[in-house]
Amino acid sequence: MNAFKALINRKESKMTIANIAIVYIMISVVGGAVGQVMLKKGMGSMGPLTLTADQFFSILWRMATNPYVVLGLGIYALGTLFWLLALSREELSFAYPFASLSYILMLIASWQLFKENISFTRLLGTFIICVGVFLTSLSRR
Numbered sequence: 001m002n003a004f005k006a007l008i009n010r011k012e013s014k015m016t017i018a019n020i021a022i023v024y025i026m027i028s029v030v031g032g033a034v035g036q037v038m039l040k041k042g043m044g045s046m047g048p049l050t051l052t053a054d055q056f057f058s059i060l061w062r063m064a065t066n067p068y069v070v071l072g073l074g075i076y077a078l079g080t081l082f083w084l085l086a087l088s089r090e091e092l093s094f095a096y097p098f099a100s101l102s103y104i105l106m107l108i109a110s111w112q113l114f115k116e117n118i119s120f121t122r123l124l125g126t127f128i129i130c131v132g133v134f135l136t137s138l139s140r141r
Contacts, residue, residue: 045068
């Protein structure tokens with residue numbers, strides 16, 4: 001009876017660890033996507049930039065003082081923290097495909113916030129990525 005309880009507890013423990021890892025991965029995906037949106041907004045407000053030796057520090061200063069860029073980097077860094085927590089609990093070959101879920105968020109954000117044209121080919125490619133992530137999720141050890 002004790003062996004049976006130990007087996008159940010071990011399975012519950014593995015499920016809890018796995019669920020926490022998925023939560024960390026999803027927070028990372030959302031944080032990365034929101035960070036990228038903020039970075040795009042900040043960089044878009046500066047207009048097209050070309051990095052040259054004589055303007056390096058000027059451009060760097062403009063980026064460093066743009067609130068959207070600073071906020072975007074902070075959110076992206078927070079997403080990275082959760083990604084690292086997820087990697088401490090899950091195999092990379094399992095976790096990494098989930099990072100591609102940010103493509104879906106980016107597709108929606110690009111369309112809604114930046115009024116970008118989303119072609120059928122982009123939609124189809126994103127759908128195929130989703131299918132791949134779903135198949136990967138079924139492969140848990």
